[in-house]
Amino acid sequence: ILERHGHDGTRLLEILRETQDLLGWLAPETIDTIATAIGWPRARVESTAGFYSFFHTRPLGRYRVLFSDNITDRMLGNRELMQALCNKLWLEPGRVSEDGLVSVDATSCTGLCDQGPAALVNYRAISNLTSDRIDTMAELIRSETPVAEWPADWFRIEDNIRRRDVLLNYDLAPGAALAAGLARGATEFLDEVKRSGLRGRGGAGFLTGRKWQSCRIAPGAEHYVVCNADEGEPGTFKDRVLLTSYADMVFEGMTLAGFAIGAKQGLLYLRGEYRYLLDPLEAALTRRRSAGLLGTNIQGKDFDFDIDIRLGAGAYICGEESALIESLEGKPGKPRIRPPFPVTHGYLNQPTIVNNVETLAAACLIAKHGGTWFAAIGSASSAGTKLLSVSGDVARPGIYEYPFGISITEVLADAGALNTLAVQISGAAGNCLADNEFGRRIAYEDVPTAGSFMVFNHGRDMFDVVSNFVHFFAHESCGFCTPCRVGTAVNRRLIDKIAAGHGSPYDIDEMFKMHRLMQGTSHCGLGNSATTALFDILYKFKPTFERRLQSLDFEPRFDLDYALSEARRMTGRDDAGAHLTDEKS
Ligand code: SF4
Known part of the structure; x- marks a missing residue:
């Protein structure tokens, strides 16, 4: 493993993951060996291994079951299913069975809210869990059946595309948008991106053309394109669909971005929960290399570019661009102090753009149709379309693509929502809208969003x-x-x-x-x-x-008087002056 990764510390996440796959966990002596081989202090390797929830510095079960624990999974009964599995396996959540066979725990949203409740078993995603599946799962674990032999339909992940617009109707052959972009020339293509008004689809909405321009002119030995596929915001799963069914468009967008900023290398940072997409994405890269769409002298031009995929390891914070760059360098994903910004000092301290999957895919449309065409779609300050990941109390959860400016009411109607109490926009970090706000519009000038759209009806307790x-x-x-x-x-x-x-x-x-x-x-x-x-x-x-505030006075969470009652009983000392308040029963 170390050999294959060239003893390169920036590939530490890959080294740790593959070593853990081989040995089951990362023992202290394993960390020692890795530290020596890559020439890093042991503490540095240990801090990376200890930071990510998918790395284990203590033994875990041979079967590791992680139940997705987003609110939408809870609404579908994930907690009851997890407890049922634990009961069947004679196990407490969060513990490893005494024979080392299995551990069961919860994890943050796995990006399957349209087909939950979901779980990861040895990091393979299972959707649509039911109590029947839990019964069978317990038997498969007890009989030590390899996960690869579990029913194939458990691992089927549907796209659930419910509404398409210009992006999801993209049907150009691989290489067509790239050829259009290369024919324009790097400067002219970048001008088209600026003209388009394209803004980052990860939520912040920074103008893509301006970001690319800043990176292009920044001095540096190398420039890098990073695709942020660390889709961790609870309730969002649009990038999962783009990476599953539109991978060529995403890779082509990265290549176009590389052309525009003068980069030779792209890195796609895939969230650890989407590990099942790694092989298909690698296969797509191989096809593109064979077709001359990656590598040297792409499409006969003086342009070299290639893409490497890196896998995250279960840390939501790595969706933040500077934390993601730290992670790409093999470190714990802790956000950097900014400025300087990644466009001047990013990956390996070189000029780097970090763009969302959807932003890069949209670049293909601009290469093909031009910036003016793109800017005509959507609303005044929000050009183009937006993918929404709709989940929760709706009849038709899934992916909906709309031109910017669509109202919340229209989305709810399309998704078959009834009796809606609230909509949580843009995940746990976003805003919660009540029914008197459903006339508001999805757009940077009104309700900006990275794409998560979770619906709660009047039967829910907020x-x-x-x-x-x-x-x-x-x-x-x-x-x-x-x-x-x-x-x-x-x-x-x-x-x-x-x-x-x-x-x-x-x-x-x-x-x-x-x-x-x-x-x-x-x-x-x-x-x-x-x-x-x-x-x-x-x-x-x-x-x-x-209705949950029982008292107007402060009440301590920890009841000291009650906690002392056992000691009083044992010592037989119970004088009135030793009580802080009336003892709770
Ligand atoms: Fe980490 Fe501070 Fe950011 Fe919280 S706010 S994720 S502690 S850097």
Whole structure:
């Protein structure tokens, strides 16, 4: 493994993953060997191995079952299914069976919200879990049947495309958009991208042409194109579909971007949860190399470009561009201090563009039809179309492509939503809209989104939704800066306290304080947006909180008096002055 990766530390994630596949886990002596071979201090290798949730520095079961734990999975009964599997295997969630056969746990959203509840078994995705499947799964594990021999239909992942527009109707042969872009020349093609008004589809909405221009003119020995396929925002799965059925368009968009900025190398960072896409994507790259669409002198021009795929290892924060670059360099995915920005100091400190999968795919349309054509689609400040990943309480979950400017009401009608209470836009980090806001429009000038669109009907309790999000952020905070590391943990404790019936207005005030603190002082977008949905839901669905606040006075979560009752009983000392309050029964 080390040989194949050239003892290169920047490939540490690949080295660790392949070693773990071979040995089952990353033992201390394995870390030693890897550190020596790549010439890094042991602590540096250990910090990477310890950062990612898909790397294991202690033995885990030979079967590792991870239940997807997005709110949409919960609405479909994932918790009950996980408990049923644990009961059948005589196991507690989060523990390894005593014989080392199996471990069962939960993981953050796996990008299968349109076909949940979902799970990963030895990192292979299984959709549409049912209690029958759980029964069979328990038998297959007990009989130690290799996962490769489990029923093939369990692993079938559907695209569920419900509405197509210009992007999903793309039907050009591989190489056609590239030929059009190359024929324009790099400067003219970049001008077309600027003219198009294309903005990044990952949520921030930065103008793509401006980003590419900044990178192109930045000095550096090499320039890099990075495709951010670390689609980790809860409720989004559009990139999964693009990478499954439109891989050529994505790779072609990367190649065009390389042409525009003067790069020879592209890197596609694929989230670890989409590992099942790795082989098909590698096969697509091989086909493109054979067809002369990657490599040297592409399509007879003086242009060399190739693409490498790197696999993430279960860290939501790596969707942040500088954390993703750190991860590509073999390090823990902790966001960098910016400036400098990646366009001047990115991968290996060289000028780098990081673009979302959908943004790069859209570049093919611009190469073929031109920027003016693209700019005419959508709304005034939001050119083109947007893919929405629709899930939750709808009759037809899946992928919907609309020109920017579509209203929430129209999306709900198309998806067959009835009796809708709320829509969570753009994942756990986004805004929650109540029914008086459904006339608003998906566009950067109104409701911007990276694509997640989760629907909740009047039968849902929004407290469950917010609790899921608060736990998600506490789990995914990278721990680099104190406001986010502590703030997300405090919020989790406060939400759990309110859920347990010990909440008071004091706890809501505490959450407000955390909100203000985290928004003003967090190092990156995760900490800044971790309380957005919490406060939307708190303002718009107040009764769900109020009915849980049992007391107007502060109530401690930890009841010291009650905790001492056993000691009092054992020592026989129970004088009245030793009690803080009336003892709880
Ligand atoms: Fe890490 Fe959170 Fe700080 Fe971002 S805000 S650097 S995720 S601890």
